[in-house]
Amino acid sequence: MKFIRALIVCLLVLIAAQSWAQSSAELKRKREQLNRELQQLNDELRETQKNKKTTLKELNNLKAQISLREDKINNLNAEIRLLGNQINQNTNTVHTLQSQLDQLKKEYAAMIVFAYHNQSAYNKLMFIFASKDFNQAYKRLKYLQQFGNYRERQAASIQGTQHELNNKISELDRTKKEQYNLLEDQEKEKETLGKQKNDQLQVISNLSKQQGEINKQIRDGQRQMAQIDRQIRITIRREIEEARRQEEARLAAQRAAEAKAAAERAKAAGTAAPVASNRPAPKSTSSNSELLNATPEAAKLSNDFLGNRGRLPWPVANGVITQEFGMNYIEGIKTDNPGIDIRTGANAAVRAIFSGEVTSINNISGTYLVVIRHGEYFTAYANLKSVSVSKGAKVDIKQTLGTVATDAATGETQVHFELYKGQTAVNPKIWLAPQ
Template sequence: MKLHKLVFILFFSVFAYSVSAQTANELRRKKEAIERDIEQLEKSLNKTASGKKLTLQQINTINAQIRLRQDKIGTINSEIKNLDSQISQNTNTVHTLQGQLGDLKKEYAGMIRFAQRNRNSYDKMMFIFAAKDFNQAYKRIKYLQQFSQYRKKQAGYIENTQQDLNGKIKILDKTLREKSDLLKEQERERERLGKDKNQQSAVLNNLSKQEKTFKQDIASKKKQQAQIDRAIRAAIQRAIEEARRKAEEEARLAAAKEAAARAAAIAKAKAENKPVPVAPPAAKTKTSSEALTATPEAARLSEGFENNRGKLPWPVASGQITERFGLHKVDQASYTNDGVDITTGDGATVRAVFSGKVVMVQNIMGRTAVVISHGEYFTVYQNLRGVSVSTGNSVDTKQAIGTVANTDGVPLLKFQIRRVSAPLNPEAWISK
């Protein structure tokens, strides 16, 4: 029973350690990804900060850097909690192994004392010959043989348990050192976060000095974005009208076929002096969503896009979201982002996040925007250069459609997802 208990404890501790190791690896990978993002944002910030003029991109980059720094501190906290769990678990295992080792040693000492009392052959022979019959003598012979074998096994158990105990103590020492290193790293990140927030305060103080220029800059960007949004809505409307025209043409042909069949049925009914068939109700006008998914191919695209919510690939291979979806207020200025802004590397390739059909490629004020239809869903890619697709082209998931252009010296992609014309938050659709 003691042996079974020991085996169970060791099995459970190994299983729990493997689970903890898996969690630790996941947290470590997440932290490394955050560190890469922070490093890239710092490079972008150095570019934007080198100019005297304060830009919206600079403010967004600092805010994104603070968010990432807070995420990293949260990840470190999770790592520390995971290590605390391992430390507690390994400490309990060490105590259990120490108790088991003590019991095994006591039991082994008892066997040694017994063996000492019966150490010569004469004592063993007397023990066997003292049996009352042959059957009992045979059992005593087997007992002595099994006792000798068990004593050897017991010595092996003691040795293995001691090795396991030493291994657990080493793991415990290593875990304690890792926790100490993480606590130091956490303290460093808190200091860096404090510096980032001081930088944010300095930038916002500087903003008050450049308020007029900054407001003009935002007004110019809003005007440019409004022009792009009008072009996007027009492209989506054209796609809806084209889908509706095709649906109506198919419905007209189906109605003509139905009318011919009904006319033949009426003629036959009159000739046979039977009741004339009642005319079917007129078809209802399709909604925009119904028109966009009227064909089986479009319906499959739309369903496939919807089923990949939260799993769509990013439109660039690497990058950080520096401006989120929705309303934003900076000092006295406010504006709405119908998508997200992704800061990426110089010359980064922009990719389609899902298969579909290109419905717009348009250059507006020196920047190209691409709109791709996926049934009733549309994805929008703004601030491109070197576009490699044309209107009417079919594209596959992750197919290159162009290269990201720079805004205020930083490569920035503006990305939107729309259902018909309503904007959706892309962070809910692309993979985490």
Template sequence: MIRIKSICCLLLFMGIGLSSWAQSSAQLKKQREALTREIELLNQTLRSTSKDKSLSLKQVNALNAQINLRVKKIKTINSEVNLIESQIAKNTNTIRSLQNELAKLKKGYASMVQFAFRNSSAYNKLMFIFASNDFNQAYKRLKYLQQFSDSRKKQAKEIEETQKSIEQKIAELASNKKEKVVLLSDQEKEKQALDGQKSVKSKVLNDLTKKEKEYKQELNKKQQEDARLARAIQAAIRREIEEARRKAEEEERRRAAELAKKNPNAKAPEPTARKTDKEALLSTPEAAKLAADFTGNRGRLPWPVASGSVTQGYGQYTYGKGVKVNSNGLTIRTAAGAAVRAVFDGVVTSIVQLQNQYTVIIRHGNYFTVYQNMKTVSVSRNQKVSVKQTIGTVAVDATEGTSDLHFELWQGTSPINPSSWLAGN
């Protein structure tokens, strides 16, 4: 009975461990496949750029992003290999434990068979029963013979099931080892590709050094464009705040007038202090609820495009000698003409057009999401939108043929890093 329990516990432990391992393995595999898709997307855009074109900031960022993605993929593969090695060790130990149990079961079964053989005749069984001192002892001896027979059948079944479990674990072990070989091969290919890309990056940086003057001109031009667009975004958000403040103040005056009308002798209320930007934006129950829901979904917001890869993150970047570019959001490379989606429910507050490209601003209480570099817009100002609703399409760079959406998140009039707000970051 003790052996039966130990085998059951061992098999239960194997089942729980296998379930946990399968879940972790599936997550890592999913992550590796996502990284592969991002790398391939950047490969396509880099291949589509003609070799005779001058190097640009977009190309450099795409190359850097691809190198970072490949490093992440190699780390993911390494985690998968470590997980498989751990599972191989567990399966090996399980097989050893099952084989030990099987040996014990077979030894016990052999003893039972020998005993059964010596007492196999019906005459011996009857003599064993009739030799009893009384009826109770005879009954007990009869029950013992029945239980002995049942126990022998049960032990034979346990031996058969244990043998099957061993065969199953051996098959899993072989599969684990095969998967490990495939992953190690994939990892080696990624390392070779990474070395190649680092060589390309080194050559790119050398070429940029030779063309530093033109490169700085391009960066300065981008800085000016980004600054102009940032001012336009901030002005649009400022107008929205002032409009919200004006409506809130009008509502307060209306309520004060109604109160005075109902009670003419009451003392007039003291004038309220000017509302802060946040108070103005959250002055209605609807706006306060929307902001709370938006905050509650931090880390779960969908991406503004169905698929893409971040080629430039949030913050300040230095290129060349002392040339700095400030990024208020994420630049996401995606497929040409890809649909742009709202990341949450909200209201379109502004549509800004600069140099034949559109920027859409959506308000979510006291938060604003900004979608830049759009070719077409399918929403209008003051229109309510829902999460994942298409609001337009990404523009295609006429020179390079690439499609980059720039996505920003603002809290009031201050930009914040959107990375931790989007799902999967």
């Protein structure tokens, strides 16, 4: 029973340790990702601050950093709580192992005392020869042998338990040290967060002194966003109309084939051929989704694209979202973002998030917009300074489309990315893989 209880304790500890290791690894991975994003934003903020004139982009950068730093502090809190639980578990395990070790030593000491009182060969022989019969003598001989073997096993068990206890104590010390380091990191992040919030207030104060220039920046951004949105919708409508034209041509060809077959049947039967109707062929009543998925290839591409929701690669290898999908408020002015803005490094390659066909390439205020069709889905990549694909080209997943442009005035480098299902804009973030 003691062995079974010890085995159950070991299994529970093993299961808890495995679960803790998975959670700890995930939190560490997220902390490292947040550190990379914060470092990237720090580098870009330094470049932005070289421009003596305060800009909205500097404010957006600070807001993004504050948000990421708050996420990191929350992540650190989760790690610290997890380590606290692990410390409690390890402490309980150490106490359990210490109790087991004390019990084993107590039992072993009793065996040593017994063996001491019966250590002479004469006493052992007398114990055997005092048996009533041969069967009892054999059992007493086996008992003495088993007693010797049990002493050896107890000694080995004491050594093993002592070794495990030492390992657990070392692990407990390492966990406490790691928790201490995380607490120090957390305090530094809180201090930095406070400074950045003060910086944010200063930037807002500076911006309020140049409200006219800020409003102009916002209006310019809105105009460019409207141009991008209009061009994307024109491209999608053109694709839908082309799909409708092809569908109507297919239906017309089908009707002509049916009329020809009817005429041939009438001729073979010796009757008059049916008179063809002069009425125009009816227009296709298929929905936009049915039109865009009219071919087996398009339908398969749509299904594959949908099947990868939440796992699609980002349009840049490394980046931080600075403006989310939907309604955003910049200095009290409401803006509707049909996509997401991703800040990245200078000259970063912009890549297709899925295989498809390039349907349009347009110049928008000196930068390029690339639209790719994936069955009934469309992805749009804006603010490219150069393009390495052509209209009508087939592209593969992660294939480079061009390089992202950098704002000469602010030094900011970011790509604008949109995703549509038919003519409806959807939040791209929920389709992309977590970083």
